[in-house]
Amino acid sequence: MTAYLLKRLVIAAITLVLASMVVFAVLQVVPGDPARLMLGMNASAEQVEMLRSQLGLNDPLVLRYLHWAIGLLHLDFGRSYTYSVPVLDLVRERIVVSLPLALIALALSTAIAIPVGLYSASRRGRAGDVIAMGVSQVGVAVPNFWFALLLIYLFAVWLRWVPAGGFAGWKAGAWPALKSLLLPAVALALPQAAILARVTRQALLEVLSEDYIRTARAKGMPYRAVLWRHALRNALIPVLTIMGLQFAFLLAGTVIIENVFYLPGLGRLVFQAITQRDLIVVESVVMLLVAAVIAVNLLVDLSYALVDPRLRSRE
Amino acid sequence: MTLQTQVPERRLTDAIGKALANRSFAIGLFIALLVAGTALLSFVWTPYDVTKLVIADKQQAPSWLHWFGTDHFGRDILSMIMVGSRNSLAVALVAVGIGMGLGVPLGCLAAARGGLLDEALMRLNDLVFAFPALLSAIMITAIFGPGAINAIIAIGIFNVPVFARVARAGALSIWPREFILAARAAGKGGTAITVEHILPNIATLLMVQGTIQFALGILAEAGLSYLGLGAQPPMPSWGRMLFDAQTKMAIAPWMAIFPGLAIVVTVLGLNLLGDGIADLIDPKARRQR
Numbered sequence: 001m002t003a004y005l006l007k008r009l010v011i012a013a014i015t016l017v018l019a020s021m022v023v024f025a026v027l028q029v030v031p032g033d034p035a036r037l038m039l040g041m042n043a044s045a046e047q048v049e050m051l052r053s054q055l056g057l058n059d060p061l062v063l064r065y066l067h068w069a070i071g072l073l074h075l076d077f078g079r080s081y082t083y084s085v086p087v088l089d090l091v092r093e094r095i096v097v098s099l100p101l102a103l104i105a106l107a108l109s110t111a112i113a114i115p116v117g118l119y120s121a122s123r124r125g126r127a128g129d130v131i132a133m134g135v136s137q138v139g140v141a142v143p144n145f146w147f148a149l150l151l152i153y154l155f156a157v158w159l160r161w162v163p164a165g166g167f168a169g170w171k172a173g174a175w176p177a178l179k180s181l182l183l184p185a186v187a188l189a190l191p192q193a194a195i196l197a198r199v200t201r202q203a204l205l206e207v208l209s210e211d212y213i214r215t216a217r218a219k220g221m222p223y224r225a226v227l228w229r230h231a232l233r234n235a236l237i238p239v240l241t242i243m244g245l246q247f248a249f250l251l252a253g254t255v256i257i258e259n260v261f262y263l264p265g266l267g268r269l270v271f272q273a274i275t276q277r278d279l280i281v282v283e284s285v286v287m288l289l290v291a292a293v294i295a296v297n298l299l300v301d302l303s304y305a306l307v308d309p310r311l312r313s314r315e
Numbered sequence: 316m317t318l319q320t321q322v323p324e325r326r327l328t329d330a331i332g333k334a335l336a337n338r339s340f341a342i343g344l345f346i347a348l349l350v351a352g353t354a355l356l357s358f359v360w361t362p363y364d365v366t367k368l369v370i371a372d373k374q375q376a377p378s379w380l381h382w383f384g385t386d387h388f389g390r391d392i393l394s395m396i397m398v399g400s401r402n403s404l405a406v407a408l409v410a411v412g413i414g415m416g417l418g419v420p421l422g423c424l425a426a427a428r429g430g431l432l433d434e435a436l437m438r439l440n441d442l443v444f445a446f447p448a449l450l451s452a453i454m455i456t457a458i459f460g461p462g463a464i465n466a467i468i469a470i471g472i473f474n475v476p477v478f479a480r481v482a483r484a485g486a487l488s489i490w491p492r493e494f495i496l497a498a499r500a501a502g503k504g505g506t507a508i509t510v511e512h513i514l515p516n517i518a519t520l521l522m523v524q525g526t527i528q529f530a531l532g533i534l535a536e537a538g539l540s541y542l543g544l545g546a547q548p549p550m551p552s553w554g555r556m557l558f559d560a561q562t563k564m565a566i567a568p569w570m571a572i573f574p575g576l577a578i579v580v581t582v583l584g585l586n587l588l589g590d591g592i593a594d595l596i597d598p599k600a601r602r603q604r
Contacts, residue, residue: 138583153568255453293445293447297445
């Protein structure tokens with residue numbers, strides 16, 4: 001168990017360091033001088049040069065990387081070129097939109113997918129299963145931003161139940177804020193739920209054909225109990241794996257969805273920063289998201305050990 | 316094609332019949348051919364010229380003249396979807412090509428050599444997987460300039476580890492088999508065995524993954540062009556059409572509905588085709604044979 005844990009931790013750490021190098025390297029080759037961008041076209045060459053040395057842009061590459069990476073560890077992301085505020089402030093301001101959004105979407109997707117998967121697997125080949133899997137097959141093919149447009153048309157333009165976009169902010173109270181996150185979360189969640197439901201069903205069907213399920217049934221255990229106690233638990237590993245992957249997908253999905261709904265979240269921040277060449281914001285936010293993905297995958301790896309006692313006792 | 320001449324004709328028709336009896340495969344193939352056919356047709360004929368703006372006809376609801384309506388410049392949406400399909404298919408197809416072209420050799424190499432090289436390649440895979448693909452694609456296209464070529468590269472890069480993983484897993488399951496041992500005993504080297512024995516045995520596996528990545532590529536391309544990072548106007552693209560539709564949602568919902576449906580149908584068709592192929596080559600069924 002400890003060996004397994006340690007190995008996972010080391011791999012995660014190495015991946016994180018390599019990822020930071022990649023992000024840093026990619027942004028080094030970007031055309032355009034941040035100092036020139038900040039000062040505008042009318043600034044003199046001396047002024048630009050002065051700001052360059054002030055920002056440390058003239059330091060050797062390795063030094064700049066180390067400076068940046070060590071800063072990241074202290075949550076010191078530097079200052080945004082365009083907003084002229086610490087990147088951390090921007091991140092703090094935006095994460096309260098993106099994190100709840102991704103979490104609500106993940107919760108929604110799980111809450112839909114697991115019951116549908118269970119239902120379908122227990123009724124394999126019957127009408128309910130065929131319909132559920134048909135719908136999920138279509139769901140997998142739906143681009144979330146198109147689905148978002150349809151939701152906006154239906155619930156915001158037609159029924160006027162929720163706003164079409166924008167974010168009320170948490171200060172105005174939880175309900176208006178949640179209301180503006182509802183459609184984006186549904187748009188993100190449903191296509192993911194379709195994938196997860198299919199994976200859950202498939203994993204359950206594989207488990208249900210195992211000998212120990214037959215044994216459990218043969219000793220008179222009710223079908224429902226077998227499904228919940230034996231089958232679902234054993235099917236959880238593939239389901240958790242996909243959930244981990246989906247978290248990365250949800251985080252990336254927020255970039256598009258936040259643009260559709262004009263939500264001031266991390267995704268929109270990074271997208272605007274890219275178009276404005278505000279590289280320090282791009283670096284920091286991308287690193288943050290990558291770190292989140294690595295952390296979630298690590299959690300998934302660790303949860304395998306919780307779900308599967310064989311992994312715990314091994315080594 | 317040399318294979319077909321070796322197979323007796325009856326066996327070939329049997330195989331085709333069996334394949335078409337699989338519902339997923341048949342529907343998927345039909346949709347895929349339909350979409351590919353439409354894309355090809357758009358080179359020689361579309362109902363209307365998509366480069367011509369007819370402001371007098373702007374935002375017309377679907378009618379016999381314009382089946383899917385017109386957009387805010389009076390362009391025929393059906394014609395735009397037809398022309399846009401070229402872009403979607405080309406980007407996704409080349410991206411799959413990049414993924415296979417680089418990923419499969421890497422995966423096979425990792426499986427054949429094992430050891431440190433294998434470990435290093437797999438860690439490299441982990442690294443790419445740590446980046447949310449779409450986010451990185453957005454970063455790449457935004458930094459190196461929007462456009463179809465950069466979209467292809469951005470999507471293609473993330474196909475590489477996927478194919479590497481599938482090829483490695485497939486190859487690893489073939490290597491311990493007896494016929495590989497026989498080939499080694501006959502004095503064949505790793506490369507020869509991989510090309511002659513491993514690749515043909517994992518080809519269908521790669522084909523299934525290929526259809527999945529193709530479908531994902533179409534979704535990714537639509538996302539990029541929705542953000543304005545894919546193909547640039549005046550070249551119509553499905554994602555761009557959806558972006559244009561967004562502000563007109565209240566008055567011209569058809570501008571959003573039809574391009575979206577085009578994406579859904581295409582992706583659905585490819586997924587069904589992949590499912591169908593997977594069904595037909597179900598490893599469990601194969602083991603029984």
